[in-house]
């Protein structure tokens with residue numbers, strides 16, 4: 099049997115794998131926060147930026163970000179936030195009588211307004227992890243097909259990469275506008291490129307998303323990698339390590355050759 103040591107298709111998540119959006123997360127969170135809780139100023143909320151950056155990994159989806167900031171403002175124990183975020187999050191939702199859908203809508207509105215009024219300043223808050231731009235350059239000039247599979251809108255991904263000199267065609271960026279779950283997108287990539295599932299390697303920082311791929315009977319052979327430099331916790335790393343179908347990948351390995359990804 100030939101063991102393939104390089105993927106025919108490489109699918110990469112964007113936020114938390116390629117791009118570090120922490121600064122943007124905090125700014126968008128603050129602007130949303132002051133709409134939900136009106137007693138604090140933006141300047142006051144800035145006091146919590148470093149704790150927010152440190153704890154951002156405990157949450158899985160964007161709408162929880164204002165609640166994370168709320169937990170910091172209310173002075174909840176940061177160890178508890180680290181260890182038991184989902185219960186604490188539920189507690190604050192009840193305490194402040196919040197509605198998940200309202201938070202999602204408000205956060206999206208804040209972001210949309212910002213993008214529409216000052217796209218440049220919004221783009222500027224995104225940084226790239228060390229070495230990834232060079233790595234993407236290497237992949238695009240190899241025989242591996244590169245796709246970015248993200249919940250960000252594709253046009254922003256294209257603009258952010260373009261600023262770094264990476265010109266990726268639209269068809270290689272599958273973003274929010276596709277309105278499909280990541281495992282569905284991966285399935286289509288395999289079909290479209292007439293490949294077997296073992297030829298696709300997928301790097302993602304959200305463990306839940308990798309597990310969802312793993313649940314699909316036709317995608318069992320997709321090689322899955324958890325990017326440990328992204329938005330996830332050591333608890334996630336340990337869970338992934340105990341899952342034989344998922345490789346935990348460091349940024350150093352990612353920037354190295356494919357053999358080291360599997361070591």
Ligand SMILES: [Mg+2]
Nearest residue numbers: 111113114303
């Ligand atoms: Mg991500």
